[in-house]
Amino acid sequence: MGSFGRFLLKRSLQGVVVILGVISVLFVLRYVTPGSPVDFIAPLDASDATRRRIAESLGLNQPLYVQYGDYIVSLLQGEMGYSYRSRTAVAPRVFAKLPATLELAVAATVVAVILSIPLGVISATRRHTGPDYAATVFSFLGISTPNFWLGVMLVILFAVQFGAFPTSGRPVGLLDALGHLVVIAGPERGWALPLNVGSFVAAMQNWLLHVTLPAITLGTYFTALITRLTRSGMLDELGRGYVQAARAKGLPTTLVRYRHALRNTLIPVITVVGLQLGTLIGGAVITEAVFDWPGLGSLIIDAINNRDWPLIQGSLVVIGAGFVVVNVVVDALYVRLNPRVLE
């Protein structure tokens, strides 16, 4: 196994430990917060016998470590128990919400990356020009603006005043929209026939209209942050010897900027962005609240308000695990981009 493989393995093992830690913390939290789960299920007039029966049916009469073990075993089987409130299975419910949150997060990230890196580069390569000042002011405002407020203001401006975008909701998911492009690949009917192009376009349009304001709301902070980091990093890198050397050996400016300077600029940017993923997910939670976007965030807030522990646990484990996985990926990327780390 190469050193990169070893590194990946080590990081993954650490990730598993962290996920176990997340589960443990949730278990501890669950038992230090006031109120027994039974109180939230049993009717108020339930007899002690009834309460005991309910506790038994939830496995709450077992010692804590057994419950903990059971939870982990069921997790490994892809289950997360049943919601106290709606009695439905938690795992499918959480995973049904995941696409909405991911869509939002990915849309915001894509917007942020597409905008911020060129913006940062332009800002750095045209220092002290109009675009540079504009980018700098934008990035400063961006990191200082609470996104939920931005969301509310965007709604007031673009949805209420101009009616250009819908105020809220997600009537169509991205996957549903793509679903209109189902291809029929049957031997007798020919294959790869794109179906419903019209309805696909309509659905995509619908999705885009609904996702625009939330994605801007969520993405602005990151656009600003990455612009700022890219600009300062790029300025640093452009002053380095290898840039001059690259130019001296005849590389065109674009290649020098993007293949050399930007690449090294992105190394620290990637770490910071990795560290900020939590902020992205946190931001998604509040953005979902502003736009009634039916994702994990709304689910968690509901679950917390109802003390629906299996649901709280399930969604937080998924978020924690997602965070850990993405961080391992980011670390891997970091190592790949920055070979000195492995030594």
Place this chain on the structure above:
Amino acid sequence: MSRDVDRREFLTLAGTAAGAATLAGCSGGNETATETSGGSTPMDTGTPEEELPEPETREEHLQRTNRLVHDDAPWIFLNRQYSVYGKSADVEWEARRDERIDGYAIEPTGSKSSVMITQSKMDTGLDPHDHRETTTDNIVTQAYEGLLERDREGKVVNQLATGYERLEAGQVQFELRSGVSFHSGDSLTKEDVAFSINRIVDPEAGDLESSQSDQLAGVTGAEPADGDSAVIVNSDGINPVVFALFATYCDIVNKSWIESNDAAYINSNMEGTGPFMLDTYEQDVRVVFESYDDYYMDAAPADQLTIQSAGEPSTRVNQLLNDETDIIVNVPPQNISQIQSADNASISAVPSTRIIYNAMIYNREPFDSVEFRQAMNYAIDLESMVSNVLGSFGDQTGQPTLEGFTGYNPDLDPYPYDPDEAERLVEASGYAGAEIELHTPSGRYLKDLEISQAVVSYLDELENVSASVKQRDFGKLVDELLDGELETSPAFYLIGWGNAAFDASQTIIPLLTSDGALTSYRNDRVDELMDQAQSMGGES
């Protein structure tokens, strides 16, 4: 509707009703008096309050109780809440008093055949016997039906039953409609009905600890009657409100379907007899129904009905104005004129069955003084609050019972706004300089926080009282109120109470008798009057 406040309200009723079950002969719902009181009112307790003659009928008892409560002011009487809906020009529909939206009554106009409703939250699972919130109710009620039903005005009408009668003190019988089928095609049987009732009241019967058991308070079980299609329901005691309860609660389910599926399935699928059948269920996002072709009456006017949610009222308003939805719930006052003046939408408002009040716990300082409590009522300008905070979508109240309910006392007016009198009373109470804190939920009731803030600002204007608001998590607040200990409750809090039975007893007993689940008050005379009322059959 009482379900918002939770769980315990009818328990006490069950207890008191049982204790007073000395007389036979009491009819069900308020509109369906079939018998008159068979006995005389006991005349043994205490001196009559003031100079008034002893009440005689049940109605008089209830009215007298209301007078007592008005004078003794255990609450700051606030407003009757309105249900204010917005509806698009694409549908015809009128709001009901009981906060439910009946999809069957919505008529799409023009070329549209589908209808979209945006409420404040989604369901907490689709099991019709395992929830208590209006929001879930609104979803479940499209596919499930009960034996009886209420019309827009709150009158009891038949649904799956074609008739009902009291057989004896603790026993009533329902005749079932024939030719009714579930969405799966199974026919409705009397076993299904008995099972449905038992599933709610008996944990063993349906393998469910139903949170609705107290909604059918007093009911002990049901059994299929002899004959083709009748069901006998047994109660513990006379249970004067049993028909009223069945007009509001108890959806009928398919016994074999329930027994052959687990809780998770029952909570994400539907098998009812209603005009709409479930098409797709996206939990927490939307529920889509389609019209049930084999419905025993005319098929619903809408082919498709979608219910979705938006927590923020202004968001719902925007959805309505942008033609994204057809009906929205709980339009906040500040948006009413906007919807009213839009050409694609209008307001449908109706007084609801909910009363908003501030409880002042009777044995906690400074609220143990009647003068102080009265002063609180004089101190607020209720009229101004209703018009400014609620945009006139509310009625002032001066007693716990709402106008139009059985037991409402028409002689009682709301307390007038008289800050001087309030200050005088505070002086007289000996609690001048009192500092009080009003605990309030936020976003639970229409403008609850704003109402609380308005109340407190009026109280704070009194020279000799200082008041502040404390915003509370609703769940926690209710836990404190329901734990059976007055000591753990805040001394002063805002809460709303819905009474879907349209009977004064369903408000006074849980909220104002000594054993009431949510009580803040104790007055032996009130307890006594209510005991008597509940042992009487019939009313006007």
Place this chain on the structure above:
Amino acid sequence: MRDLLRVEGLSTRFFTGEGQVNAVESVDFTVRQGEILGIVGESGSGKSVTALSLLDLVESPGEVTAGQLWLRDADLADEFPGAADGAFVDLRELPERVRRSLRGPTFSMIFQDPMSSFNPSLTVGEQIAEAVEVQRRADANPRSTRSRTEGYGLGSYVVDGLLPNRDYTGEESHDRAVELLERVGIPDPEKRVDEYPHEFSGGMLQRAMIAQALAGEPDLLVADEPTTALDVTIQAQILELLRDIQADREMSILLITHDLGVIARMCDRVAVMYAGQIVERGTLEDVFDDPVHPYTEGLIGSIPDLDDPAPRLQPIEGNVPSLLDDEMPRGCYFADRCPKAMAACLEPQAERPVGGKEHAARCVLVDSDYDERDALSDGPEHDAVADGRGDDV
């Protein structure tokens, strides 16, 4: 030998917040085919900027403000008759795209610090291959539509940024990189080609940089202090390598250093720079054996003699001036440090030929001998300039 490059009146200025800095001022010199020309001077004398100016690598706030860079290139001369003078073209008259295209095949450069001159996040081989590749792609196109990024569009930048292994370079270029590494004497080049700069020693990396500079097969290699960062023993090896390659390929080298020892060892001809100007030039013998300018004398005096270090070590007192336009004296810039400064030195000095055909100096002493009576005393101006910053040489 034919002239390869004639530099005439080259001036490069920096427009900084503190004022205009005349880093290179009216510099003339010629590089011939197959020779090694040395430029020597203290730090800050403008020799590196001169080199960068040749390659058009001066960046904002710097700018080449005057002069002609005549390059012998018949093809270009045909293509741009407006900029041509016989077989020579003036680089400054050419479009930027063309000037850029000369880096690699015409000019190439190696730098002082190999460690910072390699991109730490790409393998050494990749960076050499890149230099090969860029020529390869350019050669595949006619000059007029020459594009160095042929086949490397925006998408490639993005993918490249995200996936480090998706290389810009092809197999061919990679193999060429191995050859080049072998040529510069790196053992086991197949293995080392895939190593990262931090895995190389300083000397090896400098060899690699030479390999990289050779990738475009340049006519002129500019070596800016190629040995300064290295150990003495390695220095010798690197110089040997340079000389070897130069002989091998018959290319020209412009060797820039502050070390007269290196000059003495390598160069055919030498130019001495001070404060942005060439103060003396000529063949190695002319300058070393018969220096005219007191600064050159001083430099030679400051070479440690290994046999007898102590007596000859006479560093020049004072510091290189700031080169700020506002602070530059009218006359000879060296006057304030010059042990032989005279009144005439306060007037601007033009370059004057000294005896032999190549030897020239910018000094009054070319025509007259030092006269102590005319010596400049420590005047106010003298003080003001000498009081400059404490950069050490």
Place this chain on the structure above:
Amino acid sequence: MIRRLLDAVTGRLSPRTVQNLRSEFDTSPLTKVGVGILVVVLVTAVFAPLLAPWNPEAQNLDRSQQPPLGFTRAENQTTQETVDGEVQLIQETVQVNATVAHPLGTDGLGRDMLSRVVYGARTSLVVGVLGTLLAMLVGVPVGLVAGYYKGRVDDALMRVADVSLAFPSLVLAIALVGLFGQAAVEVPDPLVTTGLAAAIRGVTSLPGGLAYPTGMPATFTLPGTVILVVGIVNWVWFARVARGEALGVRDEEYVKAARSLGGPDRFIIRRHVFPNSITPVLVLATIQIAAIVLLESALSFLGFSGTTLSWGFDIAQGRQYQTTSWWIAAMPGLAIVLTVIGINLVGDWLRDALDPGIEGEGGGV
């Protein structure tokens, strides 16, 4: 004045640091802007009872939803009448004008937005500062110990940090506040209880001869759970920075020497390791205050607070009026943006001047 204040504060730092701070301050106009904003916000927060024109909780229902100066609001007033159980709606259009008395307008209950924004500064800064202090108190010792001992202690503590990081801070904060309740403490406001505010306000004349009320809230609501939670949620960043510094210092000669002389670890950490981490921790603290101000506003916005006098809470309230009265949500948001910009500018200043080598730690909302 700012300069003098600065001198007083920096008096305890090393001369070189002070020199850096001063030259950065003198050369950067943005820094001056940042410090200026921060001073204004601080003064506003501390002297809120003196500066707020109205009691922020005082309602005036007749003046509800008044627009800010320079704007008007057209309102279609709808009233209802019940005729035979049917609700009839009557409409009329009214023009609502701004008044000097409420320069930033009023909210839905006729409360003065300016006063609410002024008082909101208190909540934000108190939570920001106390929360940061708490995070520092927890994080710095943990980080120092981890970095100093390295090895297993370090591994264990850093895994704990990883777990903590795996919860997005906002999500964790929501969970903790939601589950443990929104406890709040009423703290008497000395400016009010001593009668100082009333006395000063009593003699202050205000524009337009308007008589402003002198009564201000006697207590200030400290959202206790929120402070604890934002502190707990953010300890990791301090731990990471302190650990980094400790790792750097632990192998320095003087630390080795102290250890070889048998100094107890606790003493060495306190005496030698800790001082080294002060600068980066200070810079981080500045950034963290901004992050926590944002976090607090987000919590209040979502209703997980404990106080009704907070910018985030007002934005949530304003959302309900978004179709009619934009300023209710806009004004407190602008206050947040301004405050955070001020803190960030000061943070940049400290970072540039002290160069602690931390970049982009902490988070926004």
